[in-house]
Amino acid sequence: MAKKGLLIDIEYCTGCFTCTVACKQENGYPEGVFGIKVTEHVYPGRKDRVQVDFVPFPTTMCNLCAERIAKGEDTVPACVRHCQARCMEYGTMEELVEKAKTMKRPMICFPV
Ligand code: SF4
Numbered sequence: 862m863a864k865k866g867l868l869i870d871i872e873y874c875t876g877c878f879t880c881t882v883a884c885k886q887e888n889g890y891p892e893g894v895f896g897i898k899v900t901e902h903v904y905p906g907r908k909d910r911v912q913v914d915f916v917p918f919p920t921t922m923c924n925l926c927a928e929r930i931a932k933g934e935d936t937v938p939a940c941v942r943h944c945q946a947r948c949m950e951y952g953t954m955e956e957l958v959e960k961a962k963t964m965k966r967p968m969i970c971f972p973v
């Protein structure tokens with residue numbers, strides 16, 4: 862079976878942390894353990910404004926919700942299902958590369 866991964870369009874990530882919460886709930890990770898983290902990057906923007914980017918990245922604890930998918934509880938991982946901005950996708954490398962072509966700032970992740 863083709864290896865699957867995550868695709869995130871960071872252009873639309875709002876930094877809501879719903880993916881982080883959904884992941885913890887799905888996997889039952891204890892305090893301090895995360896399957897996906899969201900980092901905040903602040904830098905000078907146009908005129909007197911600052912630009913804030915939120916970049917979610919899966920950690921080594923990400924198992925791509927293997928149990929959830931294998932049991933047929935859902936067709937996508939918890940983070941993808943609950944992403945508030947609908948900026949996350951799940952699929953094979955081929956599928957994600959195609960979808961990434963339509964995104965502004967795509968980031969493809971294949972957790973180990
Ligand atoms: S795919 Fe599953 S384990 Fe990986 S970050 Fe998303 S919710 Fe967590």
Ligand code: SF4
Nearest residue numbers: 874875877878880944
């Ligand atoms: S749930 Fe979606 S919008 Fe919210 S922080 Fe995660 S990737 Fe960004």
